[in-house]
Amino acid sequence: MLRTLIGLLGLILSASVVQAQGGYRISPGDTLQVEVLEDPSLNRTVLVLPDGSLSFPFVGTVQAGGRSVSSVRDALTSGLAPQFAARPNVYVAVAATALPEFPGPEIAPVTDDIYVMGEVNAPGLIAARPGTTLLQALAQSGGLTPFAAGKRIELRRRNQVLYYDYFRTGKKPSVGGSTVLIPGDVVVVPQRRLFE
Known part of the structure; x- marks a missing residue:
């Protein structure tokens, strides 16, 4: 019963996060918070590398750049599925976005x-x-x-x-x-x- 309640609560939270981040496309330099309900030891903050990929235990490298949060969640869920008896509940959220590069004054080289x-x-x-x-x-x-x-x-x-x-x-x-x-x-x- 408790497990069902936690799962239901997770789904509600996941739905609100997905609605808030649904249109966002992940960029290199973003930080993602990944949580696996069935195995808390896999919960971690993951950095999206400059080539747009991220690395996760038991899954390996996943291309995240340019994809939506739900698309990355589905890729991680599919990658983790062989490690569990039932399909795991994976939650992904953007913890921090990469800082945009603001064009500043060009610094002339010293000559x-x-x-x-x-x-x-x-x-x-x-x-x-x-x-x-x-x-x-x-x-x-x-x-x-x-x-x-x-x-x-x-x-x-x-x-x-x-x-x-x-x-x-x-x-x-x-x-x-x-x-x-x-x-x-x-x-x-x-x-x-x-x-x-």
Whole structure:
């Protein structure tokens, strides 16, 4: 008698929950509360994974994303049925929904303004990421033109002029290709002389 009363109470509660959640489609990130009347050790809160699936003992993986609550309940009931003598009473409710993604202000990546001028294929301002090297800045500006004096590349930093030899011809330049650029640096690639 008590079992019948509990079952009837469960059906009434289930009907009201189904009416409230009938039109809702489950989404990845939702949390479902699953209760099995015949075996309370199976009662648990289940997270719907990013691929829309959920995992449940004795059932395995069930596709929940895009389905209604009653459809997921039926799938869990069918999966658990072989474990019980009679068809189990399974109740499923949405405990929490995934938070919607609100479009917020776009955060621009942090960049340093570096200027490259002269005999490069794309001279001008380069929005370089922090840690960009001299050689990377030259590559980002399209590389050297055929008329570039690669032995005399200048790095102008504040009040000083530093030299870089792209071809490493043996002269000791003041900076190397792995020199990290700082905001405001200007890289000048001069034009080759007649017999250079």
